[in-house]
Amino acid sequence: MSTHKREHGGLGRADIDDLVNARHANPFAVLGPHPDGAGGHYVRAYLPDALSARVVARASGEVLAEMEQGSVPGLFVGRLAAPQAYLLQINWAGGEQLSEDPYSFGPLLGEIDLYLFAEGNHRDLANRLGAQVVEVDGIAGVRFSVWAPNARRVSVVGDFNNWDGRRHPMRLRHPSGVWEVFVPRLHAGEAYKYEVLGRDGVLPLKADPLARATELPPSTASRVAGEFAHPWQDQAWMAVRGQRQASHAPLSIYELHAGSWQCELDDSGEVTRFFNWRELAQRLVPYIQQLGFTHIELMPIMEHPFGGSWGYQPLSMFAPTARYGSAEDFAAFIDACHQAEIGVILDWVPAHFPTDSHGLARFDGTALYEYENPLEGIHQDWDTLIYNLGRNEVHGFMLASALYWLKQFHIDGLRVDAVASMLYRDYSRKAGEWVPNRHGGRENLEAIDFLRHLNDVVAQEVPGALVIAEESTAWPGVSQPTQQGGLGFAYKWNMGWMHDTLHYIQNDPIHRNYHHNEMSFGLIYAYSEHFILPISHDEVVHGKHSLIDKMPGDRWQKFANLRAYLTFMWCHPGKKLLFMGCEFGQWREWNHDSELDWYLLQYKEHLGVQRLVGDLNRLYREERALHEQDCLPQGFQWLIGDDARNSVYAWLRWSATGEPLLVVANFTPVPREGYRIGVPFGERWVEVLNSDAQGYAGSNYGNGGAVESAALPSHGQPLSLGLKLPPLAVLILRPA
Numbered sequence: 072m073s074t075h076k077r078e079h080g081g082l083g084r085a086d087i088d089d090l091v092n093a094r095h096a097n098p099f100a101v102l103g104p105h106p107d108g109a110g111g112h113y114v115r116a117y118l119p120d121a122l123s124a125r126v127v128a129r130a131s132g133e134v135l136a137e138m139e140q141g142s143v144p145g146l147f148v149g150r151l152a153a154p155q156a157y158l159l160q161i162n163w164a165g166g167e168q169l170s171e172d173p174y175s176f177g178p179l180l181g182e183i184d185l186y187l188f189a190e191g192n193h194r195d196l197a198n199r200l201g202a203q204v205v206e207v208d209g210i211a212g213v214r215f216s217v218w219a220p221n222a223r224r225v226s227v228v229g230d231f232n233n234w235d236g237r238r239h240p241m242r243l244r245h246p247s248g249v250w251e252v253f254v255p256r257l258h259a260g261e262a263y264k265y266e267v268l269g270r271d272g273v274l275p276l277k278a279d280p281l282a283r284a285t286e287l288p289p290s291t292a293s294r295v296a297g298e299f300a301h302p303w304q305d306q307a308w309m310a311v312r313g314q315r316q317a318s319h320a321p322l323s324i325y326e327l328h329a330g331s332w333q334c335e336l337d338d339s340g341e342v343t344r345f346f347n348w349r350e351l352a353q354r355l356v357p358y359i360q361q362l363g364f365t366h367i368e369l370m371p372i373m374e375h376p377f378g379g380s381w382g383y384q385p386l387s388m389f390a391p392t393a394r395y396g397s398a399e400d401f402a403a404f405i406d407a408c409h410q411a412e413i414g415v416i417l418d419w420v421p422a423h424f425p426t427d428s429h430g431l432a433r434f435d436g437t438a439l440y441e442y443e444n445p446l447e448g449i450h451q452d453w454d455t456l457i458y459n460l461g462r463n464e465v466h467g468f469m470l471a472s473a474l475y476w477l478k479q480f481h482i483d484g485l486r487v488d489a490v491a492s493m494l495y496r497d498y499s500r501k502a503g504e505w506v507p508n509r510h511g512g513r514e515n516l517e518a519i520d521f522l523r524h525l526n527d528v529v530a531q532e533v534p535g536a537l538v539i540a541e542e543s544t545a546w547p548g549v550s551q552p553t554q555q556g557g558l559g560f561a562y563k564w565n566m567g568w569m570h571d572t573l574h575y576i577q578n579d580p581i582h583r584n585y586h587h588n589e590m591s592f593g594l595i596y597a598y599s600e601h602f603i604l605p606i607s608h609d610e611v612v613h614g615k616h617s618l619i620d621k622m623p624g625d626r627w628q629k630f631a632n633l634r635a636y637l638t639f640m641w642c643h644p645g646k647k648l649l650f651m652g653c654e655f656g657q658w659r660e661w662n663h664d665s666e667l668d669w670y671l672l673q674y675k676e677h678l679g680v681q682r683l684v685g686d687l688n689r690l691y692r693e694e695r696a697l698h699e700q701d702c703l704p705q706g707f708q709w710l711i712g713d714d715a716r717n718s719v720y721a722w723l724r725w726s727a728t729g730e731p732l733l734v735v736a737n738f739t740p741v742p743r744e745g746y747r748i749g750v751p752f753g754e755r756w757v758e759v760l761n762s763d764a765q766g767y768a769g770s771n772y773g774n775g776g777a778v779e780s781a782a783l784p785s786h787g788q789p790l791s792l793g794l795k796l797p798p799l800a801v802l803i804l805r806p807a
Contacts (some may be wrong), residue, residue: 081105081113087143090117090237094224094268098240103174104154112151114138116172119145119237122162129156129171145237171210171255173239178251179207179214185247188218191463194532196471197389197479200249201281202295204259212255213295215241215263217279218464219435220248222267227252228276229263229292236266236273248464259297262286264429269436275428278386280440280468285374287393291429296390301402305409305481312483313535315365315414316561318601319727321698322646323688324416325364325654326607327355328381329372329395332651334666342665347396348404356411362654362681363688366414368486370608372401373420376427381608381663382418383488384425384455388472391480398480405480414483416537417476421469421521422489423455432456440465446506450492452499460493461517466524473525477533484537484561485529491543493518519558526559537561539603550601565602565645568593573610576636579623580718580739580799587715590738593643594712598704602645606653611661619656619680628740630656630676631769631799634683634762635738638801641687642697642724642734644707655681679768690760690803695726710748710786717741719796721748721786732759733804735794742772743796749788753806755779756792763797772797777807 082101089095090102104112114126116138124138124147135157136149151157157175161168180199187193188200203214215227225241231254232238241250264276278285282293314320333354334342346354359367371382374390382392391401408415424440426432431440441456442448448457460466476482492498497505497513508516526538540549540558543566551557575589611617622632633656641647652667655677659668671677691697700706710733711721718738723731733750737743750756757777763769778792785791794802 081107082115082146087146090146091143093226093237093240093266093273095240096224096243099174099242103172104151104157107150110153112154114149114151114157114172116147116159116161116174117145117237118147118161119235120163120233121145121147122164124159124161125149126151126157127160127169129158132158134160171212173252173254176207176253178242178244179253180216180244180249180251185244185249188249188467189247189463191465191467191470193467194471194474194528196281196468197283197475201279201283201389202263202293204295204297205253207253207255210255212253213257213261214251214253215265215279216249216251217241217265217281218247218249219265219267219439221437221439222250222269222435224268225250225435226266227254227263228266229261231257231261231263234276236268257295259295261295262290262292263295264292267435269433271436274433274436277434278429280388280431280434282374282387282390284398285387285390285393288374288376288378291376291427293387293390296398299398299402299479301399301406303402303406303481305406308409308412308414309481312414315412316483316535316537318561318702319699321365321692322562322603323364323691324366324368324603324646324648325359325362325651326368326370326648327651328370328608328661328663330378331661331663331666333669336666345394348400349396351395352404352407356407356413359408359413360411362685363692364413365688365692366416366483367408368416368648369418371418371420371488376425376430378663380425383420384423384453385420386425386427386430388469389475402480405482409481416484416486416539417482418488419473419476419485420488421458421460421472421525422493423450423453423457425455440468444506446500446504447496450499451504457492459517460515460521466517466521469521470525470528473529473538474532477529477536482536484539486539486541486564487522487560488541490522490540490549491546493522494542494544494546522558522560523553527553530559540564541605542566547599561601562603562646563600564605564607564648565593565597565600566605567596568602568604568643568645569606569610572636572639573606573621576632576738577621577623583718583738584715587713587718590639590720590736591709591712594707594709597644597707598702601702603648604640604643604645605648606640606650607648608650608661611650611653613660615660617657617660618653620658620660624740626676628799630680631740631763632738633680634767634769635736635799635801637680637684638687638760638762638803639720639734639736641691642722642732642801642803644701644724646698646701647691649684654684676768679766683762683767686760694724694732694759694805695728696724696730696732696805699726700724710788717743717746719743719746723751731806733792734801735796735804736801737796738799740798742798743794745793746796747783747785747791747793749784749786749791750780750806751788752790753780755807756804757807758802758804760803761797761800762802763800769800770797772800773802778804
């Protein structure tokens with residue numbers, strides 16, 4: 072045996088070179104305890120920059136062997152006369168370390184975990200892969216595991232090993248492509264990344280795709296998450312959630328960005344910090360209760376490197392952003408909402424991810440999470456990468472992410488972002504810029520399979536939870552069951568209704584008679600899907616103007632138009648969604664770097680809009696006619712849909728037991744006296760809401776609270792009402 076083999080416990084030159092150059096693909100084959108052929112064990116440890124090392128008995132602390140360094144600095148070898156449990160006692164320049172040897176432990180992940188992961192159907196990846204605080208053979212530490220099948224070597228690095236990729240290279244588990252290592256005596260809170268040696272060299276350090284905690288941006292490391300510990304107190308809510316979120320229930324959603332709803336300000340009004348989740352709950356929950364919304368919807372809170380993406384370019388699909396506190400803080404926020412009978416919906420982004428070098432992009436030196444072909448893998452509009460959902464492991468990764476939020480944090484629904492971009496391979500691409508599917512078509516068959524699987528699994532594992540599609544095309548059956556060929560979503564955002572009605576309301580009233588059908592066209596397809604009517608953040612940014620600033624006319628007319636539009640929306644079939652700030656008429660476009668302009672509530676017009684939204688929500692929840700048959704055509708009946716000359720609309724909303732509400736909208740600034748509208752019955756109809764009321768800062772023109780019917784048939788009805796229609800306003804009446 073050569074000298075270097077004797078001094079390094081029988082290691083060959085190739086193994087030594089690979090260790091020293093951090094390219095050894097199987098470190099467990101050379102490090103840790105290995106038989107010496109004479110009944111004993113060599114113990115090898117590669118400890119760059121260590122001064123000395125020894126092997127001591129785990130039970131007694133007795134020194135079993137002084138480890139020799141030989142001619143290769145940092146490569147220590149000791150010999151045990153017989154196999155036994157041991158510790159490494161290592162002297163560094165900064166002190167002594169006593170720990171179990173990471174390379175003395177056998178394979179960590181079970182075969183079932185690896186099989187389900189490779190199959191794309193492991194539904195609890197968050198608690199298996201990534202960094203897990205566990206005990207192995209009675210020893211506490213952290214088990215790291217990461218999928219990188221095309222890597223030549225993967226190491227976990229952090230402060231615990233001076234970010235040195237030579238210290239903790241990982242074991243590759245064939246054939247899954249998952250690398251793993253157990254680092255004894257490591258604790259929750261440690262920052263870490265993966266150092267990956269790809270085919271063409273060492274890649275930029277990678278954050279953990281399965282991290283459940285992260286550093287605060289702009290830092291980009293993952294953190295070891297401890298055992299999740301939140302004492303849930305929302306059992307009453309969870310028990311009835313399914314009924315609260317059924318298609319016959321009221322669903323009124325307040326969309327918000329957690330960082331810019333309210334912030335801590337200095338004396339000059341500048342933002343000094345974000346509120347954490349617990350502080351936000353103290354302020355937000357009473358506000359939502361006051362305004363009567365049934366749900367809030369949070370723009371994405373999965374960790375994202377760039378705040379200006381509003382969360383729509385997330386990189387840690389299992390980690391709540393560190394901007395607002397810990398996972399337990401986030402859970403406490405959800406719990407507070409639930410105890411106040413407020414549901415919580417999360418925006419979730421399975422369509423694409425950013426190209427940041429520390430993220431998923433070419434994770435192991437190859438297109439692992441994304442498509443290799445840029446005609447499939449690059450989203451041109453957003454300069455992002457598109458998930459290759461046809462790969463089992465990526466499919467399963469995203470499925471596990473969805474289930475993690477729904478189960479771990481009791482989230483009531485996921486709003487799936489950019490579904491249209493997932494469904495079509497030619498989305499926002501010109502001819503020759505996209506790759507057809509295997510049938511030569513434009514549909515993304517892998518994404519369609521994923522969405523159907525997602526909705527089926529959520530329905531099975533988290534009954535009562537919602538999955539909502541932001542889908543802007545005429546794709547059929549988005550909210551139809553998968554068994555009937557649909558995609559299986561609970562609801563779809565009605566983008567067509569939003570575009571048509573906003574276009575109408577921005578026209579000067581003198582021109583509205585030419586656009587009359589824009590307000591009524593949505594009823595032609597209103598029951599083709601289960602719809603949510605969305606006035607979202609997308610409509611109040613990028614030069615589109617705020618909702619109040621879209622309205623034509625002078626100041627009075629702008630507010631009257633806004634009140635009429637919101638009342639029209641709340642009376643129209645479909646669930647409701649309104650972005651923060653719209654409920655009190657903020658003039659500025661939304662800015663994610665500052666809080667809403669709350670000072671505006673000192674002015675009666677802004678306060679009036681806010682009061683109206685609160686009253687609309689209460690009426691919407693109390694009057695079954697406004698929500699019970701939202702998704703059924705028998706819940707709506709046109710009375711007047713063709714009075715373009717006067718820009719007047721009138722309809723009945725019906726409850727399942729035949730109780731009507733009459734809705735009359737006048738979208739001109741002209742008060743109308745004695746406007747006759749047919750009604751089915753009722754001697755007296757009570758005015759339950761008038762968007763022109765004085766309490767909303769309107770002109771208070773109306774019907775004195777009630778109107779008597781006359782035996783004059785009109786609009787196919789046996790009776791009729793002669794109404795005073797206030798200008799730029801909507802009336803809601805019911806039979807007394």
